[in-house]
Amino acid sequence: MNIDDYIVRKAEKASLAARILSNVGTEEKNKALLSMARQLKKSEDNILRANEVDLKNAKKSGKNSAFIDRLSLDEKRINSMSEGLEKVASLPDPIGEGIKTWKRPNGLSIEKIRVPLGTIGIIYEARPNVTVDASALCLKSGNSVILRGGKEAINSNSTIYNVINKAAVESGLPEGSMEFIDVTERDAVEVLMKLNEFVDVLIPRGGRGLIKSVVKNSTVPVIETGAGNCHVYVDAQADLDMAEKIVVNAKAQRPAVCNAMETLLVHKDIAEKFLPHLGNTLKKLNVEIRGCSKTQKLIPDIKLASEEDYETEFLDLVLAVKVVDSIDEAIDHIYKYGTKHSESIITDNYTSSQKFLKEVDAAAVYVNASTRFTDGGEFGFGAEIGISTQKLHARGPMGLNELTTTKYMIYGNGQTRK
Known part of the structure; x- marks a missing residue:
């Protein structure tokens, strides 16, 4: 033929x-x-x-x-x-x-x-x-x-x-x-x-x-x-119970899809309170955690995250974690490593939520919700032919x-x- x-x-x-x-x-x-x-x-x-x-x-x-x-x-x-x-x-x-x-x-x-x-x-x-x-x-x-x-x-x-x-x-x-x-x-x-x-x-x-x-x-x-190197940023003024539920859903509910979270960013002010409990929860779900040096001190027995880890769409039960000093550092990280797919902030601070919504360049930007919702069915489209990460001719589901x-x-x- x-x-x-x-x-x-x-x-x-x-x-x-x-x-x-x-x-x-x-x-x-x-x-x-x-x-x-x-x-x-x-x-x-x-x-x-x-x-x-x-x-x-x-x-x-x-x-x-x-x-x-x-x-x-x-x-x-x-x-x-x-x-x-x-x-x-x-x-x-x-x-x-x-x-x-x-x-x-x-x-x-x-x-x-x-x-x-x-x-x-x-x-x-x-x-x-x-x-x-x-x-x-x-x-x-x-x-x-x-x-x-x-x-x-x-x-x-x-x-x-x-x-x-x-x-x-x-x-x-x-x-x-x-x-x-x-x-x-x-x-x-x-x-x-x-x-x-x-x-x-x-x-x-x-x-x-x-x-x-x-x-x-x-x-x-x-x-x-498609390619979804998606992030969840837990802000200094976040409901930590809500944040844990969202992080677990975004990473572990179905890790092999493009709207799953691949990197977690955590504000330094709540890292010590938030990360140890979250780490235990994720380990029970068989999530492999790779964190920055600050994360390693808070979650024992995890690998040190490399530059490549922050660039990677794992599509698996693997999560990169980084502790950041500010929302600006979180946004800068997303600009450097993100694929303009789906990004989320967990915060009770209205000013922070609006800053994140306006400054993050992605097809879908969330406040207090899982990135897993970036989907044609979830958006009410019945189905989707794909999730566009470009700006012409369409964007998003x-x-x-x-x-x-x-x-x-x-x-x-x-x-x-x-």
């Missing part, structure tokens, strides 16, 4: 489908999404068998626990994917929405509306749920989608795709609305990244290495997502509106420009 020709054919098919999808009505799209949800549940056994093959191969190749967690499917996760499809079907359709209308002195009437982006390529790693989430959001927003998942999840992704694609086509959506690249060679991605003629935007989802590679090598426009662009429709009655 010639990989170049194979990818081009899929992209061309998706591009043709996008023209049709842009004019498909809300009722037809919702019908397809609900059918996809039903068939996903009915196919649970087949999906789990395929996932078991992927899990067996991943374990055999020595993948770590965080990787296995992202790859794993069970009844609960499949039900969650199905419910996500139903939720997206229930959301308002953004396509054709009138954003603004005005009239010029020369009589021209101008209307600004939402329209689809076109054909969206999704390049992702061992996250089978992305196959469903990305397809749901793209279809509801009138876009076709080309899916290219990681080789470690090839059996899971392929099985899921075949189920939902069949349901969508049988519901009346055009063939090519969803295309799946079922070859695992790296060359396939290289070809996809250069198909400006057929692909309107690429969205990479995965680790920092994948994202950097796509940003660097793609000629197709890229929306940068990307739902339906973020998968649209705008069009101006101008009505005249014979006007010519002087």
Whole structure:
């Protein structure tokens, strides 16, 4: 098989489908999404068998626990994917929405509306749920989608795709609305990244290495997502019971995701009271703590944190800790090491909270809440296609509106420009 020709054919098919999808009505799209949800549940056994093959191969190749967690499917996760499809079907359709209308002195009437982006390529790693989430959001927003998942999840992704694609086509959506690249060679991605003629935007989802590679090598426009070196800063005037609960949730509730906390910053004035008890709590949860020299004095038997630790998105039960002299030092640390994803301050001081909100440059900035809430579902978007950490064209969890662009429709009655 010639990989170049194979990818081009899929992209061309998706591009043709996008023209049709842009004019498909809300009722037809919702019908397809609900059918996809039903068939996903009915196919649970087949999906789990395929996932078991992927899990067996991943374990055999020595993948770590965080990787296995992202790859794993069970009844609960499949039900969650199905419910996500139903939720997206229930959301308002953004396509054709009138954003603004005005009239010029020369009589021209101008209307600004939402329209689809076109054909969206999704390049992702061992996250089978992305196959469903990305397809749901793209279809509801009138876009076709080309899916290219990681080789470690090839059996899971392929099985899921075949189920939902069949349901969508049988519901009346055009063939090519969803295309799946079922070859695992790296060359396939290289070809996809250069198909400006057929692909309107690429969205990479995965680790920092994948994202950097796509940003660097793609000629197709890229929306940068994902890498989350997230911080929680416990201020001098914080409710320490609340702070501990938030820190535990942000680190340990699901450590293998991009909105989990990777570094804890603690003000020096409360460090002696806060860190020893927190350290015991985290150790019971099997969190490995790597702290600065001040932290080491307060939490026994932990490693000294290195520069690399403060730079690292662990995606695991590992936490870097630093005691800081002030909120300014905390913000400076975040500017130096953060990835502009999600940052949180725990404080009862209004002035400190507002300073943090205004000065920290990130897609999501929290006061007295866990970074784990940076998620399309938690924000009420139904699902997300990724969390954008850039400033153009979208930022933060990307739902339906973020998968649209705008069009101006101008009505005249014979006007010519002087």
